Amino acid sequence: MLDVEAATRHWLEKAVIGLNLCPFARAVYVKNQVRIVVSQARHLDAFLDDLDRELTLLVNTPAEETDTTLLVHATLFPDFEVFNDFLNVVDDVVAEHELEGVIQVAPFHPLFQFEGTEPDDVTNCTNRAPFPTLHLLREESVERAVASEGGDADAIVERNLQTLRDLGVKGWRALMQKA
Numbered sequence: 816m817l818d819v820e821a822a823t824r825h826w827l828e829k830a831v832i833g834l835n836l837c838p839f840a841r842a843v844y845v846k847n848q849v850r851i852v853v854s855q856a857r858h859l860d861a862f863l864d865d866l867d868r869e870l871t872l873l874v875n876t877p878a879e880e881t882d883t884t885l886l887v888h889a890t891l892f893p894d895f896e897v898f899n900d901f902l903n904v905v906d907d908v909v910a911e912h913e914l915e916g917v918i919q920v921a922p923f924h925p926l927f928q929f930e931g932t933e934p935d936d937v938t939n940c941t942n943r944a945p946f947p948t949l950h951l952l953r954e955e956s957v958e959r960a961v962a963s964e965g966g967d968a969d970a971i972v973e974r975n976l977q978t979l980r981d982l983g984v985k986g987w988r989a990l991m992q993k994a
Contacts, residue, residue, distance in 0.1 A: 819853045819889045822945040822993075827851075827885070829990050834982070836941060836975050839960035848882035853889070859901075862891055863908065866949065870912050873951055884951040892947040895926040905949060916954055923948040937984050938976045945991075 827849070832841045843849050852869055856862035869884050892898035905920050912918075923944035928934055961968050979987065 819887055819946055820851050823851055823853075823885060823887050823948065825993060826945050826991065830940070830987075833990070834975075834978050836978070837960070838963060838971060839956055843882040843956070846879075846882075848878070848880065850881045850884040851887065852884060853887050854891070856888065856891060859891070862888060863904070866905065866908055867912070869951060870909070870914060870918060873918065873953070874912075874914065878953060878956065882953060882956055886949040886951065887944075887946050888948075889946045892924065895924050895928060898922070898924050898947050919952050919954055919957065921950040921952060923950060935984060937979045937982065937987055940979050940987050941972075941975050 827840070827844065831837050832844060835841075840849075850869075850873075852865070854862055854865045856865055866886060869886050873881060873884050892901065899922070902920070902922055905922075909915060909918055909920060921942075923942050924947045925943055925945060926934070927942040927944075928939050929936075929942075932939055961971065982990070
């Protein structure tokens with residue numbers, strides 16, 4: 816059986832933190848404030864229940880204890896287009912919890928593809944993870960991270976794209992290999 820949490824942790828350490836793709840990941844990770852939850856849901860409704868629980872837990876837990884959550888599912892979303900369409904439902908759930916402006920959700924998928932790119936474009940890797948993942952982020956934390964990087968979110972995105980272009984597809988694959 817796959818060790819979904821270990822693979823997610825490897826991606827987080829080697830890509831997200833190692834390549835500095837997320838400006839605040841290192842600080843919260845070393846303080847053990849990143850919660851990784853591997854959903855065992857067998858259908859979409861149960862996964863939505865997991866999302867409900869994680870949103871509630873995140874907003875009711877001090878950031879010093881849990882600042883961000885990765886909700887991962889190994890098998891429920893093998894198709895990127897289905898996962899991408901599902902993000903509309905995720906937005907509705909955030910709204911139902913009245914968390915717009917409080918929590919944002921960043922999507923990651925092993926086959927993530929930005930509109931207008933080819934599937935093998937290495938820049939897609941900014942949003943690729945070993946398994947479909949919903950990253951639940953506190954808006955306050957995102958704002959602090961962007962401010963610490965000079966306040967320009969677009970510059971962070973462009974830096975990430977350039978980092979991946981410099982790394983290349985072979986470099987990405989090598990990075991994602993388990994040691």
